[in-house]
Amino acid sequence: MPPLPDLKTELKNLGASLVGFADLSRLPDEAVLHTFRERLRGAPTALYGVSIAVAFAPEIVAGLGNGPTRAYYDAYHAANDTLDALASRCARRLEEAGFAAWAQTRANVNAHDTLNEYATRLPHKTVATLAGLGWVGKNALLVTRQFGSAIRLTSVITGAPLPGDAPITVSHCGRCVKCVDICPADALTGVTWQRGMITTNELVDTERCSIVAAALSKNNYGISFDICGKCFYVCPFTQKWLKRREKARADE
Ligand code: B12
Incomplete structure (x- = not known):
């Protein structure tokens, strides 16, 4: 078997904030796995996912107290470009090492895996929880201990036998409903994931x-x-990260 590239180090050196490996055999939806197996011709039956997160700059997030800003709009697009580049690079590295790989870039998801306006075949959040990056919060977003929810995500599906990280299977939101209370659309139900x-x-x-x-x-x-x-913005895990960053800067 060809050696696996050190993807975690490589992707972090290229700008990823978090990288995890998911054992996708834990996915209950056999139809999803079947689609990706067909696509990754030559891949063994076991499939794995690489979950990649890029955190926003703290000053962008700190400005979101009154909702969206032009700076967030620009950072949103920049993060998407970075994530597409990271996912493509990750897939290429796996292919160079002799494994089948499929980058879930925006173009690939739009062309092949958008089920409707609001759903994709294998959401990045699903790969992320299985890769142990975080849980789905009451804000319906991935919450990480490192950056709260102030991240954007991408993922790569592969036949390479990556050493899967421990999945996160429970919510750590507890009784907190700050996101539910602040939502200007009243769109969050407050249900625990x-x-x-x-x-x-x-x-x-x-x-x-x-x-x-x-x-x-x-x-x-x-x-x-x-x-x-x-x-x-309001998630306590995001706020804790902002405070840690502020303190680190003050200590410099
Ligand atoms: C469609 C979409 C939207 C729609 C619908 C939102 C939604 N929650 O689905 C709209 C336009 C409303 C939207 C808004 C936003 N979005 Co959006 N959106 C997407 C998109 C393109 C597809 C999501 C999708 O497939 N949904 C379908 C359902 C079925 O899946 P899901 O809710 O994503 O996740 C469920 C599963 O993952 C499942 N799950 C999790 N773990 C596991 C494990 C197992 C074993 C199983 C079976 C299931 C499972 O639980 C989740 C909750 O039900 C993704 C990108 C992508 N390709 O994934 C971004 C994405 C989810 N959005 C993102 C963001 C940041 C936002 C916004 C904050 C943007 C903003 N407004 O500033 C808001 C937040 C809204 C909110 N609170 O949810 C980020 C999330 C990053 C993060 N921290 O989690 C993503 C991943 C984009 C990215 N590339 O980073 N979004």
């Missing part, structure tokens, strides 16, 4: 979120685009 919950609408009314975020963006910086950010 459980692994295997696939219906987003149990956690968030996607349509309301999207419509109100677009209106807020139009109001705050003149572009109608469905980003908001309040639900991850």
Whole structure:
């Protein structure tokens, strides 16, 4: 068997904030696995995922208290470009090492795996929880201990037998409902995530979120685009990260 590249180090050197490996045999949905197995011709039956997160700059996140800003809009697009580049690079490295790999870049997901306006075949968050990066919060976003929810995600699906990280299977939100209370669209239900919950609408009314975020963006910086950010700005894990960063800067 060819040696595996040291993907975690390589991707972090290229700008990834967190990288984890998921054993996708834990996915209950055989149809999803079948689709990717067909696509990754030559891959063994076992499939693995690489989950990659890029954190926003703290000053961008600190500015989201009143909803979306032009700086967040720009950082959102920049993060997406970085994530696409990281996922493509990761897939290429795996292929060079002799393994089948599929980068879930925006172009690939749009062309092959968008099921409807609000759902993809294998969401990045699913790969991320299975790779141990975090849990799905009451804000319906991945919450990490390192950066709270102030990250964006991508993922790569591969036949390479990666050493899977321990999946995170329970929510650590506890009784906190700060995101539910602050949501300007009243779109969050406050339900605690459980692994295997696939219906987003149990956690968030996607349509309301999207419509109100677009209106807020139009109001705050003149572009109608469905980003908001309040639900991850207010998350205590995000706030703890911002405070840690502030303290580190003050200590410098
Ligand atoms: C469609 C979409 C939207 C829609 C619908 C939102 C949604 N929650 O699905 C709208 C336009 C409303 C939206 C808004 C936002 N989005 Co959005 N969105 C997506 C997109 C393109 C697809 C999501 C999808 O497939 N949903 C379908 C359902 C079924 O899956 P899901 O809710 O994502 O996740 C469920 C499963 O993962 C399951 N699950 C988790 N672990 C496991 C494990 C097992 C074993 C199983 C079976 C299931 C399971 O639990 C989750 C909750 O039900 C993804 C990118 C992507 N390709 O994944 C980004 C994504 C989810 N969005 C993201 C973000 C940041 C946002 C916004 C904050 C943007 C903003 N407004 O500023 C808001 C936040 C809204 C919110 N609170 O959820 C990030 C999330 C990053 C993070 N920290 O988690 C993503 C991953 C984009 C990215 N590349 O980073 N988004």
